[in-house]
Amino acid sequence: MFLNLPIFLGAIALDLVIGDPRWIPHPTRMIGWLIARLEDLFRPMAVTPRGQLIAGATLVTLVAGSSWLLTYLMLVLAIRWAPVAGVCLGIWLFSTTVAWRGLAEAGLEIYRLLKNDKLAEARRQTGLIVGRDTGELPPGEVARAVVETVAENASDAIIAPLFWGLVGGAPLAMAYRAINTLDSMLGYRSEQYLYFGRAAARLDDLANYLPARLTGLLICLAAAVTGTGFFRAWTTMRRDARSHPSPNSGFPEAAAAGSMGVRLGGLNYYRGIASFRPYIGELCEEITPGHIVKSVKLISVATLLFTATVSVILWFLTELSVWGGSN
Numbered sequence: 001m002f003l004n005l006p007i008f009l010g011a012i013a014l015d016l017v018i019g020d021p022r023w024i025p026h027p028t029r030m031i032g033w034l035i036a037r038l039e040d041l042f043r044p045m046a047v048t049p050r051g052q053l054i055a056g057a058t059l060v061t062l063v064a065g066s067s068w069l070l071t072y073l074m075l076v077l078a079i080r081w082a083p084v085a086g087v088c089l090g091i092w093l094f095s096t097t098v099a100w101r102g103l104a105e106a107g108l109e110i111y112r113l114l115k116n117d118k119l120a121e122a123r124r125q126t127g128l129i130v131g132r133d134t135g136e137l138p139p140g141e142v143a144r145a146v147v148e149t150v151a152e153n154a155s156d157a158i159i160a161p162l163f164w165g166l167v168g169g170a171p172l173a174m175a176y177r178a179i180n181t182l183d184s185m186l187g188y189r190s191e192q193y194l195y196f197g198r199a200a201a202r203l204d205d206l207a208n209y210l211p212a213r214l215t216g217l218l219i220c221l222a223a224a225v226t227g228t229g230f231f232r233a234w235t236t237m238r239r240d241a242r243s244h245p246s247p248n249s250g251f252p253e254a255a256a257a258g259s260m261g262v263r264l265g266g267l268n269y270y271r272g273i274a275s276f277r278p279y280i281g282e283l284c285e286e287i288t289p290g291h292i293v294k295s296v297k298l299i300s301v302a303t304l305l306f307t308a309t310v311s312v313i314l315w316f317l318t319e320l321s322v323w324g325g326s327n
Helices: 005-018 027-045 049-081 083-095 100-115 119-127 139-186 198-226 230-243 250-260 290-326
Strands: 264-270 273-280
Touching (some): 005 083, 005 139, 100 119, 100 139, 119 139, 139 198, 139 264, 230 273, 250 273, 250 290
Antiparallel strands (some): 264 273
């Protein structure tokens, strides 16, 4: 629905060219605003655990459903007005669900800060993209945090929206982005969100189940392309992926750890509270800032492999449709 090869490739190209400039209104920021307003509305009504579950599920349904519906209606109206306008709008809307450039730039900026001995700024920038405390992290732990979030978000920010866009066009990709934003705002295990955010967390787990495993496989294939070792990445993913507290994040992280020969996981602090994450991968070498660059390269090659595969499929389906129509 609303997805063809020009829209698919155009969206990826647009993300790479302009990324997420602050001066362009971004649907994700609008979704975040809507979530915050609905939480303010529903919170006073939800005083019991059951009430919080119902309120949270209602909020999730409204946000995800409206994100899909509004995108669908915008595309229908644009296509009826002018097919070219529909294609252009589809490219832009789809591109806003993908953050390949933003993820790569964030990781490489922290790498440059570490290489230039600007540890305090590197810690601050890392704190913007991870949930753990970063104020006292040594350089190696900053690098580990960035490598982990680059690998994890290869699924959340790149492959998953592309996957769901392939299934249901820009409307479904936008619904996925809404689900992912809901989880990032509500899907905590704290007392405040234990019940209210449960629907958001569970739906995000479900939406990422296939994309996360696909991303892990793609990273393994990227390891083969880059010469860093398919079999080590593959065996590490199969062995360690389910050690991760998340049912999904462990797959891309374990594949990346195996590919680079590093060990992820370990002791993190969240608002001053210690949390030990099971180790993923084997300690063949210590994590350094250079591994940030390697992780960005891995996810970029993985994304290119996915893009090339999907492009061939869409081209074949287009040719098949044209051939069938001519007969």
